[in-house]
Amino acid sequence: MAMSYTPQVQGSGFKAQVQRIGGHLAGMVMPNIGAFIAWGLITALFIPTGWLPNEDFAKLVDPMIFSLLPILIGYTGGRIVHGQRGAVVGAVATVGMIVGAEIPMFLGAMIMGPAAAYLIKLFDKLVEDRIRPGFEMLVDNFSAGIVGGAMALFGVWGAGPVVGRLSDWAGSGVDWLIGQNLLPVASVLVEPAKVLFLNNAINHGVLSPLAVAQAQETGKSILFMIESNPGPGLGLLLAFFLFGPRSLRPSVPAAGIIHFLGGIHEIYFPYVLMKPRLILATIAGGAAGVGTFMVTGAGLVATPSPGSIFAYAAVTPRGGWFGMVLGVLVATVVSFVVASALLGFGKLNGEPKADEDAAAETDDPTSTGPATAEPTTGTRDRETSPAVARSATAEG
Amino acid sequence: MGSINGKDIHKVVVACDAGMGSSVMLASQLRKQLKKFSVTVEHTPVNSIPGDADVVITHNGLAARARAAAPDKVVVPFQVFLGDPAVTAVVKAIESGGEVSG
Numbered sequence: 001m002a003m004s005y006t007p008q009v010q011g012s013g014f015k016a017q018v019q020r021i022g023g024h025l026a027g028m029v030m031p032n033i034g035a036f037i038a039w040g041l042i043t044a045l046f047i048p049t050g051w052l053p054n055e056d057f058a059k060l061v062d063p064m065i066f067s068l069l070p071i072l073i074g075y076t077g078g079r080i081v082h083g084q085r086g087a088v089v090g091a092v093a094t095v096g097m098i099v100g101a102e103i104p105m106f107l108g109a110m111i112m113g114p115a116a117a118y119l120i121k122l123f124d125k126l127v128e129d130r131i132r133p134g135f136e137m138l139v140d141n142f143s144a145g146i147v148g149g150a151m152a153l154f155g156v157w158g159a160g161p162v163v164g165r166l167s168d169w170a171g172s173g174v175d176w177l178i179g180q181n182l183l184p185v186a187s188v189l190v191e192p193a194k195v196l197f198l199n200n201a202i203n204h205g206v207l208s209p210l211a212v213a214q215a216q217e218t219g220k221s222i223l224f225m226i227e228s229n230p231g232p233g234l235g236l237l238l239a240f241f242l243f244g245p246r247s248l249r250p251s252v253p254a255a256g257i258i259h260f261l262g263g264i265h266e267i268y269f270p271y272v273l274m275k276p277r278l279i280l281a282t283i284a285g286g287a288a289g290v291g292t293f294m295v296t297g298a299g300l301v302a303t304p305s306p307g308s309i310f311a312y313a314a315v316t317p318r319g320g321w322f323g324m325v326l327g328v329l330v331a332t333v334v335s336f337v338v339a340s341a342l343l344g345f346g347k348l349n350g351e352p353k354a355d356e357d358a359a360a361e362t363d364d365p366t367s368t369g370p371a372t373a374e375p376t377t378g379t380r381d382r383e384t385s386p387a388v389a390r391s392a393t394a395e396g
Numbered sequence: 397m398g399s400i401n402g403k404d405i406h407k408v409v410v411a412c413d414a415g416m417g418s419s420v421m422l423a424s425q426l427r428k429q430l431k432k433f434s435v436t437v438e439h440t441p442v443n444s445i446p447g448d449a450d451v452v453i454t455h456n457g458l459a460a461r462a463r464a465a466a467p468d469k470v471v472v473p474f475q476v477f478l479g480d481p482a483v484t485a486v487v488k489a490i491e492s493g494g495e496v497s498g
Binding site: 013015016019020023024026027030031033195196197199200201248251254255258262263264265266267269270271273274306 | 412413414416417418421441442443455456457458460461464475476477478479
């Protein structure tokens, strides 16, 4: 398998591990994005500060965010662990977390849903082959009911308050970061993690749950905008279009449309992976965007997913357009300028095999002169270059 | 791991992290290209690749997970989402026979 060629078995094994755990977190949230959007649109439209304030419709907001969304997450989390039975038990148990805490219990649902499903999975394994014929349904139904009910009680009594406290702490930690103007620093972690396909894990697994709690309190949250800002990726793609390796340029406009309008950010990851130093561009763009959002007091009312400019527009609160548009724009421009500089404004790519130019790695990111070969940092380039990907196909 | 002849491919699975974004996009492109052949193209999360898949196509960054999730499948990693040679090779193999290895 992968053993035969990859120089970074450890690294990619660890990466896969982190991806897998993150994938589970995101996997509980993402199938339910439709419900998030319903909640987000209703919130953006009908709350007192919304576009079309309406008292009756606004009554939908609280049940959706406090009950529907966490239960869906707990249900889906349970389903991942143990199919339909796990889903049911996970949903029941999640209600305990909801009742036991006073905030939207996303974190609780992510823990309790799979945990309860795991319990019933263990039980099922235990009694497998031991049930007398004809009693299967009785045992199945009551075991699910009892385990789900017991976990719900446990949620109300113990786990709910504890996780509620944890969520509060996480929330205050974020508030502190915002208060200290440190939020843009998050981009230093978020942007590189993003292109390693941890984008969903970060956004839907970590940031969204915090953001939803914040939006529920204050009407909007900047945390929705940290990972999902389409600006940095767009700037990077624009730079590729003008200054990237010629062989890649034709594919860029379509990628840009899919990324910026369609919201599928994965489309730009390969461009970064081919030239890892360009991560500096998306970091700079991301940080500049978050900084702009922070200064202008921008925020979104719900999860913009996928991270398309249309999704952004749909969940921007009234009066929030200026900050939102400016932040996306600033992120795009900064990312574009840095990426263009890193690409040497096209001058680095005079040589024909420019798209696999491990040799074009330069010490000085602003250098516009001919490439100075750098001996050691080429490994990542090589690992991810298209040629190697093809040979991996042959060997793997 | 292993290889498969293009003629024996009946189900191609495109896998991405969530099975909702990039995989859907690539799957719909492939479906269009393979319309004339009796090949189904599905998109799934990389953690839940169905057992009847013949070939799994996934981004290089997720290939390790795909191989862990489906150790007995032919996993074809690709690099770019639009017009990647590895994906084109799979299509070619289905169209006119030939080995796909992964």
